[in-house]
Amino acid sequence: MTAPHTRVALMGATGSIGSQTLEVLRREPDSFDLVAVSGGRRIHELSEVVNEFAVQHVGVVDEEDRTRLAALVDANVQIVVGEQGLRELSTGPEVVVNAVMGFAGLPVTLATLEAGARLALANKESLIAAAPVVASARRTPEAKILPVDSEHCAIYQCLVGSSELGHPDVTRLLLTASGGPFRGWSRDRLGSVTKSDALAHPTWTMGPKITIDSSTLMNKGLEVLEASALFGIEVDRIDVVVHPQSIVHSMVEYVDGSVLAQLSRPDMRLPIAYCLGAPERLAHHWGQLDFGTALTLEFEPPDRDAFPALDLAYVAARRGGAAPAWLSAANEVCVEAFLDDRIAWRDIVPLVTRTMDEYVDDPLDSLDAVVANDAQARRITHGNLPS
Ligand code: NAD
Ligand code: MG
Numbered sequence: 001m002t003a004p005h006t007r008v009a010l011m012g013a014t015g016s017i018g019s020q021t022l023e024v025l026r027r028e029p030d031s032f033d034l035v036a037v038s039g040g041r042r043i044h045e046l047s048e049v050v051n052e053f054a055v056q057h058v059g060v061v062d063e064e065d066r067t068r069l070a071a072l073v074d075a076n077v078q079i080v081v082g083e084q085g086l087r088e089l090s091t092g093p094e095v096v097v098n099a100v101m102g103f104a105g106l107p108v109t110l111a112t113l114e115a116g117a118r119l120a121l122a123n124k125e126s127l128i129a130a131a132p133v134v135a136s137a138r139r140t141p142e143a144k145i146l147p148v149d150s151e152h153c154a155i156y157q158c159l160v161g162s163s164e165l166g167h168p169d170v171t172r173l174l175l176t177a178s179g180g181p182f183r184g185w186s187r188d189r190l191g192s193v194t195k196s197d198a199l200a201h202p203t204w205t206m207g208p209k210i211t212i213d214s215s216t217l218m219n220k221g222l223e224v225l226e227a228s229a230l231f232g233i234e235v236d237r238i239d240v241v242v243h244p245q246s247i248v249h250s251m252v253e254y255v256d257g258s259v260l261a262q263l264s265r266p267d268m269r270l271p272i273a274y275c276l277g278a279p280e281r282l283a284h285h286w287g288q289l290d291f292g293t294a295l296t297l298e299f300e301p302p303d304r305d306a307f308p309a310l311d312l313a314y315v316a317a318r319r320g321g322a323a324p325a326w327l328s329a330a331n332e333v334c335v336e337a338f339l340d341d342r343i344a345w346r347d348i349v350p351l352v353t354r355t356m357d358e359y360v361d362d363p364l365d366s367l368d369a370v371v372a373n374d375a376q377a378r379r380i381t382h383g384n385l386p387s
Helices: 016-026 043-053 063-070 082-089 101-115 125-127 131-137 150-158 208-216 218-231 267-277 310-319 322-339 345-357 369-385
Strands: 006-011 031-037 057-060 079-082 093-096 120-122 144-147 169-178 238-242 248-254 259-263
Touching: 006 016, 006 082, 016 031, 016 093, 016 267, 016 310, 031 043, 031 082, 043 057, 043 063, 057 063, 057 082, 063 079, 082 101, 093 101, 093 150, 093 267, 093 310, 101 120, 101 125, 101 131, 101 150, 101 248, 101 322, 101 369, 120 125, 120 267, 125 218, 125 322, 131 218, 144 150, 144 218, 144 267, 150 169, 150 218, 150 238, 150 248, 150 259, 150 267, 169 218, 208 218, 208 322, 218 238, 218 322, 218 345, 248 345, 310 322, 322 345, 322 369, 345 369
Parallel strands: 006 031, 006 093, 031 057, 057 079, 093 120, 120 144, 169 238
Antiparallel strands: 169 248, 248 259
């Protein structure tokens, strides 16, 4: 059994992963204590979480949010602000779930690992942008990353039993991709994609940024970088396979040709629960498959020509240094501009490519370098947006 009342912090509690984490915690009141939460702009929703779970420590983005939240929660609740607040909340609990969206999740990733705690990581952007810095924080005794991202959680489970360092018994990782809402579309047809087309994912309901990333396949590109950083396997041993049913969450091929896979219905509560409970499995039937009815699983190669974002990620990985950080930062800016109706869907990947064309090699050896590279890539991308 999981030790009673493991103390959990949930950063990004008001988002898609955040609210699904709360669903898991509601079902496990005897195992986990939610001791800290943070949220971005949805202060009313954040107050509801604080009041329901009697959370004592809360993080908000700025002073204005602190004032708004203070009026909605018990006077004893401690409210911290900004990046420093996120770091404080991530230091102390035994498990920290990082469900913040984008580069803003970096303080959570680093502070959790530096405190030697378990990081249940949904926020892939922090790992991609700061891989060498995260790698050194990860060497803190007792620090551990458990991946919430469904593909990486699947691979993590398929690697149990494989030797730890470099996985010499593994030939390749096979990341599955649903293919997004535009699977099978030609480049021509993709030219007229609208916002509502792009926000309609066929198999997963997620926050807006990752939903758009799934429509361009940038999400899969970012996941290749995420997998490489997490498992220490170079990207040339990581392949992407389109699997429209989203039942096989990813696979590992071993040197004897065996392929191990993890299967379930698509339900993020399953990987979240795995990360909270590991090495135990929490006994809920999220994701259980019905083999009593016919089940067809299809696999096909991705259309790399129609979805060039995928290869952009491989190029960034081979270039190394800060190139993945630039890719992620440029993409964040472009997706935000698309969601704000400033650019068309078809402009997202070409604008990211334009930023990458300006990348100059940087070894990315410190947190300062990570922050500077993120800012520079954002500045260049903003400069290329229509005014
Ligand atoms: P979301 O937009 O639904 O929620 C994001 C959360 O982060 C919210 O609580 C928001 O208030 C908070 N936040 C946003 N900007 C912030 C800032 N500047 N400072 C502090 N907090 C901020 O996003 P999501 O879909 O839950 O995704 C969260 C992360 O998990 C992303 O990195 C995403 O790639 C990853 N992920 C999500 C899914 C999914 O199914 N939604 C699956 C795999 C990985
Ligand atoms: Mg994923």
